[in-house]
Structure formats: C-alpha cells, structure tokens
Amino acid sequence: MTHPPVAKPILWGPVWGLALMQGAITLLWVIYNLYLVQLLTQLGFPPGLAVSLLVLENLLAMVIEPLMGTFSDQMQHQIGTRLPLISLGVMLTVALFIVIPTALIWGQGPLRWGLPLLLVAWAMAMAVFRSPALSLLGRYAMGTQLPQAASILTLVGGLSGAMGPIAGPFILGLGPFVAFTLGSGVLLLASLTLRWAGPTRKVEPPRDAMPVSIPADMAAHPGVSSLPWAALGLVFGAGVGVGLGFRLVMTALPAALTQRVPGANVPLVLGALFIALALTAIPAGQMARRLGNRRAMVLGLSAMAGLAILVGVVSSTAVGVVLAALFGAALSLVSNGTLPFALAMVPPTRAGVGTGTYFSGGALAASLGGGLFSNSGLAPALLTLIAAVAFLLAGLCVGYSRRFSQG
Known part of the structure; x- marks a missing residue:
C-alpha cells in the first residue's frame, strides 16, 4: 500500500539552535568592531590599519566561505554530517577570540605584530564554520516554510546587531578581556545547543509503515551534484x-x-x-x-x-x-x-x-x-x-x- 508524501514540518528546536548560532556570530562581530581600533592603537598601530585589516579579512572570507561550504557538502556525503567541520571552526574561533586581548600584555616590541596576525586568523576561523552551519537550515525546513524558519535567525541576529549601537558603551565598559571571554562563551554555548537540539537519525520503519517525515542530519544522501x-x-x-x-x-x-x-x-x-x-x-x-x-x-x-x-x-x-x-x-x-x-x-x-x-x-x-x-x-x-x-x-x-x- 502506498501513502502520499508526508509534509516535512519545521524542526523548531534545531532552528532555534541555529538562530542562537547566528546571534553569537553577530555578537562576536559587534564586540570585534567595537574594540578593533582600541586594541590596535594601544599597541602603537595607526587607527587606519583597522580598515585595511577588515578589507583583507573580507577578501579572505570571499574565498574561504564557498570553499568551506563545498568541503562541508563533501563531508555530508561521505560521513553523513557537517558537524565536525562546524565544531572545528567554532573551537578555533573561541580559542583565538580569547587570546586576542592578551596581546595587550605580551604584544610589546616586535611581538606586537602578532596582534594583526591573530585578528586575521580569527576572521578566517569565523569563515570556516558559518556557511556549513547556516546551510543546515535547509534540513530543518523545506520549500515555502524556509523563510518562516529563517525569520527566527533574523530575529535573534537583529537583537544581537542592536547591541552595537545600543549597548556599545556597556560592552566597552567591560574591558576587552571580559568582553572577548563572554563572546567566546556565547558562541560555545550556541554551538553546544545546536548539537544538542539537532535531530538524530530515526530507526528505519517497516516497509508497510507510514513514512517518516524527515531524515535527520546524520542521514545519508545521494552523491554530490554538479555545480550550477x-x-x-x-x-x-x-x-x-x-x-x-x-x-x-x-x-x-x-x-x-x-x-x-x-x-x-x-x-x-x-x-x-x-x-x-x-x-x-x-x-x-x-x-x-x-x-x-x-x-x-x-x-x-x-x-x-x-x-x-x-x-x-x-x-x-x-x-x-x-x-x-x-x-x-x-x-x-x-x-x-x-x-x-x-x-x-x-x-x-x-x-x-x-x-x-x-x-x-x-x-x-x-x-x-x-x-x-x-x-x-x-x-x-x-x-x-x-x-x-x-x-x-x-x-x-x-x-x-x-x-x-x-x-
């Protein structure tokens, strides 16, 4: 007996986990932009270097984002999940973000050039996991439901973005060590929430049973298609x-x-x-x-x-x-x-x-x-x-x- 296809419902738990990830990414960029000039000038760099660094970081991200997306597609096909790449990028980002303000202590003399290198490395680490993570939205909602699911990401991202103009003085008042540590903690918590809220693969039902609505993120997929x-x-x-x-x-x-x-x-x-x-x-x-x-x-x-x-x-x-x-x-x-x-x-x-x-x-x-x-x-x-x-x-x-x- 055949059954009509069952519509895939929105997986609100994983969507909210993904929204927290989006909010954390936005918050880290808010903190970074608030402190960037301050960190550079305290080590004797000109304020204009901040613009050059942001341009360089974005040019690198322009290349890294699609490469990491492609790599995560291959990983999804080969092992059934993108989570190892996401976790690697998150851990690198968290570690580097915590280390950045410590350059104010050890970054004297020739060592001060370690700060720009750390900043660029952190931006590259951010680009490693963003595309693989946010592409998961397509597994948590389908078709006309996607914008509705994405609205939760916009909601959380908008609130995080508002922290810059509205709470900027408060964030700056925390000092770079506290602010960067808190930002890293938020990203780590968001990553753990995404992993915890993500669906797990269900046991395959009998052939005559009603079809299961969705496969989980661990489910296998057909071969990777050619690029359009x-x-x-x-x-x-x-x-x-x-x-x-x-x-x-x-x-x-x-x-x-x-x-x-x-x-x-x-x-x-x-x-x-x-x-x-x-x-x-x-x-x-x-x-x-x-x-x-x-x-x-x-x-x-x-x-x-x-x-x-x-x-x-x-x-x-x-x-x-x-x-x-x-x-x-x-x-x-x-x-x-x-x-x-x-x-x-x-x-x-x-x-x-x-x-x-x-x-x-x-x-x-x-x-x-x-x-x-x-x-x-x-x-x-x-x-x-x-x-x-x-x-x-x-x-x-x-x-x-x-x-x-x-x-």
Whole structure:
C-alpha cells in the first residue's frame, strides 16, 4: 500500500539552535568592531590599519566561505554530517577570540605584530564554520516554510546587531578581556545547543509503515551534484548587491545625521533599525510564505532602494528613527529570504556551497565598501544613491533567478 508524501514540518528546536548560532556570530562581530581600533592603537598601530585589516579579512572570507561550504557538502556525503567541520571552526574561533586581548600584555616590541596576525586568523576561523552551519537550515525546513524558519535567525541576529549601537558603551565598559571571554562563551554555548537540539537519525520503519517525515542530519544522501554555475553567479550577485547597499546605508546614515542634525542621537537611530529588523522578522516570514520568497525579497529590496535615497536627506533624529525603522522592516523581508534563496538555487547536496557563495558576495561587498567608500568623503546623498542602485541590482538577480531555481 502506498501513502502520499508526508509534509516535512519545521524542526523548531534545531532552528532555534541555529538562530542562537547566528546571534553569537553577530555578537562576536559587534564586540570585534567595537574594540578593533582600541586594541590596535594601544599597541602603537595607526587607527587606519583597522580598515585595511577588515578589507583583507573580507577578501579572505570571499574565498574561504564557498570553499568551506563545498568541503562541508563533501563531508555530508561521505560521513553523513557537517558537524565536525562546524565544531572545528567554532573551537578555533573561541580559542583565538580569547587570546586576542592578551596581546595587550605580551604584544610589546616586535611581538606586537602578532596582534594583526591573530585578528586575521580569527576572521578566517569565523569563515570556516558559518556557511556549513547556516546551510543546515535547509534540513530543518523545506520549500515555502524556509523563510518562516529563517525569520527566527533574523530575529535573534537583529537583537544581537542592536547591541552595537545600543549597548556599545556597556560592552566597552567591560574591558576587552571580559568582553572577548563572554563572546567566546556565547558562541560555545550556541554551538553546544545546536548539537544538542539537532535531530538524530530515526530507526528505519517497516516497509508497510507510514513514512517518516524527515531524515535527520546524520542521514545519508545521494552523491554530490554538479555545480550550477549560472545559478551561483546570481546568488553571488545578490550577495554583493545586498551587502554593498546595506554597508553604504550604514555609512551614510550616521554621516547624514552628524552633518544635518547637530546633537543627533546616532546610536538611537541605528538601534531603531536593528530593533525593527528583529520585531518585523516573524511577520515578514509569514508574508514571504504567502507571497513566495522571491517576490518578498524583490519587494523588500525595492523598498530599501527607495528608503536609502531618503536616508541621505534625513532632517532630524525623529525622522531618522522613523526611516531607520522602515528600512529595518524592509530589510527583514530580505534577511529572511537570503538563506532560502541561496538554498533554492542549488541541489540539496550543494547546500553548503550555495550558502557560502552568498556570503562570499557579501564579503566582497564589505571589502568594496570598506576599501572604496570608507573615509571617501562622498556626500551621504551620493552614497545612498549608490546603495539604491546596489539594492535594485540585487533585486534583478533575485527576480531573474526563477528560471535557474532547483526548488
């Protein structure tokens, strides 16, 4: 007797574990960016070295992210899990993050160059596990349910991102040793939670039994499929567009407020963006499920393009808060959709490289934004115009991708 296929429910436990991982990754970058200049200058390096390091780290991540995604796909095929690679990357990241502030003690004289090397090594370790870990979302939800599941990652990531502008003084008040140790502990806890919450393979049912809804992460899969290069090109392009546009807006908004509004509360405005991103994540996930992920992403990118132009001419703190909140709400449609979009463009056996390719595009965008537009002297209105174009180009990549979709 045959039975109709059983719909795969969202595995909320593993999704929340993955969301904690996303939040921990975001929090570590918040701590890193808050302390980067301080650590470098205390050892006698010029503040400008921070920008050069960030550009270098992102260029390396641009290569490492898809490579680690590909390697995790092969590991999934060979041994049935990506967790060893994820665990290795997490342990390296935790260890290096704890060691970084100790350079203030031993990093004197020629040894001070150990700090930049540690910083680059830590960023590389972060790139080792992010794509393999977040590609697991495709195993915890399917099809139209993916944006709904991804909304939990956006919610937690948005709250973590808000820690920078809202809780920055508190984090800096902790001091680098405490802050970096706490950040490492959060990542380690998130990794253990993900492993604990992850499904385990069920015993195979009898042939005449009702089918089990899902295999676990340890389940075997067919051979690794060939790479869909055209589809990956669109995923990469979308990553570049979204990443560059967002970075330029985050550069132009504080600059516009500072120039046009004396005494503007910049942390409040930036915090409003991340809080709105978090609060609208779940409703945006429901909307994407009804509209379809691509339509929701294109809608969000179009709204972000229009709002980006308005950000460049903000006239008061209150207007800045409103525009930032609207931008964050539109961003939630895009953030919810990025992982489902990347996963839909590749076969399931290529989930890691699909995710890694999107992050690779974002890393290139971060390098371009930091290298070309950081301290460029361009007017905020011009920066936001470029950001609007980047968002629209990303929307074109998403819209055109339908013909290459794998699911």
